[in-house]
Amino acid sequence: MKRQLNILFWVLTMPILAFGQVEDTLLQPKLILNDTSIINKTNLKVYLLFDIRDYPTVIDGLLIPEYVEYVQICQEDFLTICYDNIKLKISSTGFYKCEKNENICIQPKIKINEFGTNMDYKELKNEDVKIICKVGKKSFKTRFGKIEVNRQIGCMDTGKNPLRILHSRKTLQFNDIGNLMFFEFDGDNDKKTELYIVNFFTCGGRLEIYRIDDK
Numbered sequence: 001m002k003r004q005l006n007i008l009f010w011v012l013t014m015p016i017l018a019f020g021q022v023e024d025t026l027l028q029p030k031l032i033l034n035d036t037s038i039i040n041k042t043n044l045k046v047y048l049l050f051d052i053r054d055y056p057t058v059i060d061g062l063l064i065p066e067y068v069e070y071v072q073i074c075q076e077d078f079l080t081i082c083y084d085n086i087k088l089k090i091s092s093t094g095f096y097k098c099e100k101n102e103n104i105c106i107q108p109k110i111k112i113n114e115f116g117t118n119m120d121y122k123e124l125k126n127e128d129v130k131i132i133c134k135v136g137k138k139s140f141k142t143r144f145g146k147i148e149v150n151r152q153i154g155c156m157d158t159g160k161n162p163l164r165i166l167h168s169r170k171t172l173q174f175n176d177i178g179n180l181m182f183f184e185f186d187g188d189n190d191k192k193t194e195l196y197i198v199n200f201f202t203c204g205g206r207l208e209i210y211r212i213d214d215k
Helices: 002-019
Strands: 025-027 038-040 045-051 057-059 062-064 072-075 079-083 086-091 094-098 113-115 119-123 129-133 136-142 145-151 163-167 170-174 179-185 194-201 206-213
Touching (some): 045 094, 113 145
Antiparallel strands (some): 025 094, 045 206, 057 062, 079 086, 113 179, 136 145, 145 163, 163 170, 179 194, 194 206
8 A cells, every 4th residue: 555655746846847847837838720820731730738828927017028039949868948937847747837947958869940120230330330130041851841031131139030841742841930040859759750840029019939740
């Protein structure tokens, strides 16, 4: 009987021990159907994993707008997506929101594709600054087909980077994309990668994370 109780205790506490924090929250993916910003003509499934607007900051009864200055993708015990003091973990048991974020970020071995304002700055001899715009389309090959990112200029902290996926001669289009990060990763350990898309608007108070798969 004692052995059975020990096993039950181990099973019930396993998620807490695995992630190390009682505050870890398992998030439920939301299946996204066609709307004005995401137009899916493929058989791929699009899930919204996280939307920062679902977790507003309230101080003294006032709603404080979010400010997403940067997003980091790190490889610790799990692949993590970090911003401010929040860490989001991708694991075989799901997608977790964690309240504690240590200041250690080990770069993952997977390829991270990233697009921001699409502007570089070059200092000139007369102390002027030349703005170099990097616009136009860039293409990438993935397990899900070809990805095309249409780089455009937005504002000083957020670019415009709508993308589309060409899959089996049909398209999946993301129209409302600001600063963009995307990567392939086998989060559920089934030997097949999923495609993750991180979309954020720095001053606009937006951060969304999507997962795309064909399962």
